[in-house]
Amino acid sequence: MSILAQAGGPVLVTGGKGQLATSLVNLGGPRIHCVGRPDFDFDKPETLAATLEAIKPVAVVNAAAWTAVDLAESELEGAARANATGPEELARLCAQRGIPLIHISTDYVFAGDKGAPYVETDPVSPETVYGRTKADGESRALAANPRTIVLRTSWVYSAHGKNFVRTMLNAGAKNPALKVVGDQQGNPTSSDDLAEAILSILAILEKDGWKEEFAGIYHACGTGETTWHGLAVATLQDAATHGQTMPDVTAIRTEDWPTPAKRPADSRMDNSKLKRVFGVTMPAWRDSVKKTVHQIFAHTP
Ligand SMILES: NC(=O)C1=CN([C@@H]2O[C@H](COP(=O)(O)OP(=O)(O)OC[C@H]3O[C@@H](n4cnc5c(N)ncnc54)[C@H](OP(=O)(O)O)[C@@H]3O)[C@@H](O)[C@H]2O)C=CC1
Numbered sequence: 001m002s003i004l005a006q007a008g009g010p011v012l013v014t015g016g017k018g019q020l021a022t023s024l025v026n027l028g029g030p031r032i033h034c035v036g037r038p039d040f041d042f043d044k045p046e047t048l049a050a051t052l053e054a055i056k057p058v059a060v061v062n063a064a065a066w067t068a069v070d071l072a073e074s075e076l077e078g079a080a081r082a083n084a085t086g087p088e089e090l091a092r093l094c095a096q097r098g099i100p101l102i103h104i105s106t107d108y109v110f111a112g113d114k115g116a117p118y119v120e121t122d123p124v125s126p127e128t129v130y131g132r133t134k135a136d137g138e139s140r141a142l143a144a145n146p147r148t149i150v151l152r153t154s155w156v157y158s159a160h161g162k163n164f165v166r167t168m169l170n171a172g173a174k175n176p177a178l179k180v181v182g183d184q185q186g187n188p189t190s191s192d193d194l195a196e197a198i199l200s201i202l203a204i205l206e207k208d209g210w211k212e213e214f215a216g217i218y219h220a221c222g223t224g225e226t227t228w229h230g231l232a233v234a235t236l237q238d239a240a241t242h243g244q245t246m247p248d249v250t251a252i253r254t255e256d257w258p259t260p261a262k263r264p265a266d267s268r269m270d271n272s273k274l275k276r277v278f279g280v281t282m283p284a285w286r287d288s289v290k291k292t293v294h295q296i297f298a299h300t301p
C-alpha cells in the first residue's frame with residue numbers, strides 16, 4: 001500500500017521504463033502517471049508542455065536523464081538537453097502552474113576528493129560531462145521553479161533495468177573470475193528505497209502544503225558505504241545463497257580499468273538534511289542489495 005494518499009490529483013513521473021520511474025510506478029499506486037519517450041522527450045521540447053497540459057499533475061518527479069556516463073563524454077549536446085536544459089524547461093512549466101518538482105541528481109557532481117561524506121553545502125566539482133550536465137541541471141531547475149527539490153542519489157540499482165548489480169550477476173554467472181575496482185567508494189542505493197523516500201516527501205507536501213524551506217538540495221543515498229568491489233562481492237555472495245556459483249572477485253585499481261569518464265574516488269554523501277527536514281531515513285545498502293538479489297532470483301525461471 002502506497003504511502004501516497006489514494007485520493008488526489010495525478011503525480012507525473014518522467015523516465016519511462018527507467019529504474020527509478022519503474023520503482024515509482026510499482027510502489028506509488030494509481031496516482032502515479034509515468035511518461036517516457038517518444039511522448040515525453042527532452043529532445044522535443046514541445047512534448048513537455050503537451051504532457052503537463054494533458055495530465056494536469058499536482059506534482060512532478062523528473063526521473064528522466066542521460067545516464068550513460070562514458071557515452072556522454074562524446075555526446076555533450078544530447079546529455080545537456082536531457083540533464084540540464086530539458087529539466088530547466090520542465091521546471092519553468094511547473095513554476096507556471098505553481099506545482100512542485102522533485103528533480104533527481106547524482107553524486108557525480110562531485111570530484112570525490114573531499115575525503116569525507118559530502119554535504120549539500122559543499123561546492124560541486126564535476127569532472128565528467130555527465131556530472132557537469134547534472135550539476136547544471138540542478139541549478140537551472142532550482143532557478144526556474146521556486147518549488148524545486150533536488151534529490152542527489154548514487155550508485156542506483158534495482159531488479160530491473162541496466163545497473164551494476166545486474167551486470168555483476170550476469171558476469172558472475174558466465175565467468176569464474178572478475179576484476180572490479182576497489183579504490184572508488186560511495187553509497188549504493190536501491191531504486192525502490194529512493195522511490196519510497198520520494199513518496200514520503202510527496203505525502204508530506206500534500207499533507208502540510210508547500211513550505212519555502214523545502215526548496216533546495218538533499219542527499220538521498222543508501223545508508224553505509226562500500227567500494228564497487230565491495231558491492232560486487234556482496235551481490236555475488238547473495239547470489240550464491242540462491243545457488244549461483246561464487247566467482248573469484250579481485251579488487252583492482254582505477255588505472256587498471258580505464259574508462260572515457262573519470263569516476264570520483266570517494267563520492268560518499270551525508271543524508272542528515274533529508275532526515276532533519278523530511279524525517280526520511282534511507283535503508284542500509286547491504287540489506288537492500290540482499291532484497292534486490294532475492295527479487296531477481298524470484299523472477300528468474
Ligand atoms: N543509475 C544510477 O546509477 C544513478 C542515477 N542517478 C539519477 O537518478 C535518475 C534516475 O536514474 P535511473 O532510473 O537509474 O535512469 P535510467 O537510465 O534507468 O532511466 C533513464 C530514463 O530517462 C530516459 N531518457 C533519457 N534521455 C531522455 C530524453 N532526452 N528525454 C526524455 N527521457 C529521456 C530514458 O529513456 P530511454 O529508455 O528511451 O532511453 C530512461 O527511461 C536520473 O536523474 C539519474 O541521473 C543518480 C545517481 C546514480
Ligand SMILES: Cc1cn([C@H]2C[C@H](O)[C@@H](COP(=O)(O)OP(=O)(O)O[C@H]3O[C@@H](C)C(=O)[C@@H](O)[C@H]3O)O2)c(=O)[nH]c1=O
Pocket residue numbers: 067068069106107108153154155156163164167171178179180181184228257259263
Ligand atoms: C562492469 C565493471 C565495472 N567496473 C568499474 C568501472 C567503474 O569505475 C565502476 C562503476 O561502473 P559502471 O560504469 O557500471 O557505473 P557508472 O556508470 O559509473 O555508475 C554511475 O552511474 C551514474 C548514472 C551515476 O549517477 C553514478 O552514481 C553511478 O551509479 O566499476 C569494474 O571495475 N569491473 C567491471 O566488471
